Amino acid sequence: MARPVLDESAPPLEVSGLEVEISGTAILHGADLRIDRGELVAVVGPNGAGKSTLARSAAGLQKHAAGEVRWMGQDVRRLRGRALARIRAFVPQRPRVPAGVTVRDAVRIGRSAHIGPLQRATHSDRDAVERAMERAGVTRFAERMLTTLSGGELQRVQIAVGLAQEAPVLMADEPTSHLDLGATVSVARLLRRLANDGLAVFLVVHDLALAAAVADKVVVMSRGRSVAAGPPADVLVRERLADVWDVDAELDTGSLGQTALRVAWLGDENDRRGTAG
Amino acid sequence: MVARRALVVAALLVALLASIGASLALGAIDIPFSQVVDVMTGGGEEGPAKQILLQLRLPRTVDAILVGAALGVAGAMLQGALANPLASPDVIGVTAGAGFGAVLILLAFPGSIALLPVGALAFGLLAATIVFVVAWIGPDGGGVGRLILAGIAIAALFAAGTTGLMTAYPDRVQSAVFFLAGGLVSDGWEEMRAIWPYFAVGFAIAVCLIRPLDRLALGDDVAASLGTRPRLIRLTAGASAALLAAASAAIAGLLGFLGLVVPHVVRMAGGTASHGFVVPVSALGGAALLVAGDTLARTAKPPLELPVGPFMVVIGVPMFLWLLRKAV
Numbered sequence: 246m247a248r249p250v251l252d253e254s255a256p257p258l259e260v261s262g263l264e265v266e267i268s269g270t271a272i273l274h275g276a277d278l279r280i281d282r283g284e285l286v287a288v289v290g291p292n293g294a295g296k297s298t299l300a301r302s303a304a305g306l307q308k309h310a311a312g313e314v315r316w317m318g319q320d321v322r323r324l325r326g327r328a329l330a331r332i333r334a335f336v337p338q339r340p341r342v343p344a345g346v347t348v349r350d351a352v353r354i355g356r357s358a359h360i361g362p363l364q365r366a367t368h369s370d371r372d373a374v375e376r377a378m379e380r381a382g383v384t385r386f387a388e389r390m391l392t393t394l395s396g397g398e399l400q401r402v403q404i405a406v407g408l409a410q411e412a413p414v415l416m417a418d419e420p421t422s423h424l425d426l427g428a429t430v431s432v433a434r435l436l437r438r439l440a441n442d443g444l445a446v447f448l449v450v451h452d453l454a455l456a457a458a459v460a461d462k463v464v465v466m467s468r469g470r471s472v473a474a475g476p477p478a479d480v481l482v483r484e485r486l487a488d489v490w491d492v493d494a495e496l497d498t499g500s501l502g503q504t505a506l507r508v509a510w511l512g513d514e515n516d517r518r519g520t521a522g
Numbered sequence: 523m524v525a526r527r528a529l530v531v532a533a534l535l536v537a538l539l540a541s542i543g544a545s546l547a548l549g550a551i552d553i554p555f556s557q558v559v560d561v562m563t564g565g566g567e568e569g570p571a572k573q574i575l576l577q578l579r580l581p582r583t584v585d586a587i588l589v590g591a592a593l594g595v596a597g598a599m600l601q602g603a604l605a606n607p608l609a610s611p612d613v614i615g616v617t618a619g620a621g622f623g624a625v626l627i628l629l630a631f632p633g634s635i636a637l638l639p640v641g642a643l644a645f646g647l648l649a650a651t652i653v654f655v656v657a658w659i660g661p662d663g664g665g666v667g668r669l670i671l672a673g674i675a676i677a678a679l680f681a682a683g684t685t686g687l688m689t690a691y692p693d694r695v696q697s698a699v700f701f702l703a704g705g706l707v708s709d710g711w712e713e714m715r716a717i718w719p720y721f722a723v724g725f726a727i728a729v730c731l732i733r734p735l736d737r738l739a740l741g742d743d744v745a746a747s748l749g750t751r752p753r754l755i756r757l758t759a760g761a762s763a764a765l766l767a768a769a770s771a772a773i774a775g776l777l778g779f780l781g782l783v784v785p786h787v788v789r790m791a792g793g794t795a796s797h798g799f800v801v802p803v804s805a806l807g808g809a810a811l812l813v814a815g816d817t818l819a820r821t822a823k824p825p826l827e828l829p830v831g832p833f834m835v836v837i838g839v840p841m842f843l844w845l846l847r848k849a850v
Contacts, residue, residue: 327749339741343605345794350794357736388523
């Protein structure tokens, strides 16, 4: 089989009309997405909207029934295994945390797509591992076991595993979903910095305020479809939040890049209680 | 870290060499060590001692080295592939299948005792094959949970068959006890000549799986995103373990305990779960443990030969518990 040709000038990832079925149930029916170099795209949407399925399917981890996924202009179905691993890194939602594995061991595993089955790691592979740990800020605890790390540290290590692939695209599925505020900020800054350095970052995220703060573009998923895409301020408007999430909420952006989501948590019920009292 | 691993390897190498020496020198007749060295290096005077060494003790020692190494590697393969510390050749049905095959020959066809290794091997592989087929079909095919459940069910089936045979031929049960307890015999190279290709293929697959198993340690998604196919890796690791464990059972009966414990000891002692360390060092450790155990079993109460299975457990369990205490 001829080696698939990658087009360096094509967008790193382009998804159009994607449809995915899992065990006979349609999960995605019409998702579109495009990501460019140096761009951080956040995929947002309610639970069950198909965000993770979109990420997994785009990453080539889940077969699609119809539509197209193109990595640097090439159909994902023609890219297998290690070739794909050199184009995109994928940080899953709940990675396993094995015992007896140090941070450096784990990041080395991330490098394996560059090392043939019968080859040994070269100088440049070892440098790539050190560089990935440096960028993700995990060098300080490189010799510690994964099992001894905090959630935030662990997530940065998972990103370092992805960075060791030296792929132009980094995909992360809800990397902050179970982190505290401080750890969330540190991961968010890391991802933003990576995009500023020229990486294309594909982020699946729940937190709309976070998405609005870090993303160049958000893609809103609703019931298996992408229903809107664009700059956060244009897309995450009150009507759409009401439409897609069924809430009365508004995005607030400060002059220093702070974001907040103002939510009418108790909705009408609150009003009623207010008037009754 | 590196120094600690080097120390573990060095200690195991010394233990293996010492137990090989003891295994060759000691027995019903003790042979001076200098004479052992002479004979092994191609010299030595002709006589009964040389015959005992070359025709009885050397093949038995080689059997012990191979079987010990094979069971250590089989355990490392399964624990890595199934991401489960309880995994051992028992889990994929090999042990129960091999036990049934051996007992079938011993009890139902006592005239064809020469077929015992073949019976153990064939039924061990058959049981593993059924487990993999069952685990592969249906939703979540190839998943860890499905594989382990299928293994337990099929193992129960073959164990019931073994019990059934023993009930049907109560007068012949005695002959099966040695096999079920696990033990080596001194009967030359005959069995190994038929069985070695299974060991060779099992070891060769294991070597190829060292890096893929490391990737699997970070979870199926990470492994898949790195271009490894998790289910294929689990299948081939299972095949390697099935070959090694069934071949081992054909030579030395049921010694499943070794496959469970050795990789754990290696991981705890070396402080790493990296398969580049765990797989080869489990081979080394398994070989050392089985050669030492077999030598003890032969020399503890001469001229009686006790089965090595229980003896190895006696050596292995205290060591295991001591390490477990430190391992948190």
